Amino acid sequence: MKQLIFALAVVMGFSGAARADTYRWVDDKGVVNFTDNPDLIPSKYRKRVRKSPSMTNPAPSPESEPESRPQRQSKPPVNKSDKKPTDSLSEQEWRSRFATLRAELKALQDGLPKKREALNQLHRKRTIYQRPQDRAAYNEQMDKIERDEARIKELEAQLSALDNEASRAGVPFEWRK
Known part of the structure; x- marks a missing residue:
């Protein structure tokens, strides 16, 4: 899973x-x-x-197309309860995107303490016995931890970007939980 x-x-x-x-x-x-x-x-x-x-066509910035601003203002105001995200994703899709990122982030964060404890045990073995296989196991565990930490930073950035995208699309906060 x-x-x-x-x-x-x-x-x-x-x-x-x-x-x-x-x-x-x-x-x-x-x-x-x-x-x-x-x-x-x-x-x-x-x-x-x-x-x-x-x-393929990113949204134009207000500076690049000043003539588009009056057209946007000429539309009738939208009732907030009727407002649907402009991205055309459903509530389930938005919730799924947030839940997927948060689930992976939580799994990595929850697994880090165990990996760090295993690293400490490998460090003790390496210090006491000084065997090459202990050094290799220590280095592998250290690499796993570094990859997890890098992935956590990446997921946090993706989550922040998704939150910004949801804000631009007018997604309600309840969908982002």
Whole structure:
């Protein structure tokens, strides 16, 4: 399950950077899956896939198109209760994106103390016995911890970016929990 969450987070992270179409489907267990490669979609779910188009044209900045500002103001005001995110993602999709990132982040953060304790034990062994295999195990554990810490920073940045995206899209705070 953790691998699926990790894979989903990786796919979501790279799909935005690549600006490719994103495909979404829900499997038999109710897990929301995303990919940017339609060949990776299992055949039994292909009829249920929702395609989100790529975002090849980023939103223009107010400085680059001043004439677009009056057009936006000429639209009738929107009631906040009727407002739907402009990104056209559903509530479930927004919640899923936040939950996926937070679940992976929590799993990594919860696993770090155990890995650090194992590192301390390996350090003691290495100090006492001074065997080459103890040094190799210590270095491997240290690499795992460093990778986890780097991934945690990356996930925190992705979560912050997703929160900014949700703010721009007008997503309610309840959907971001």
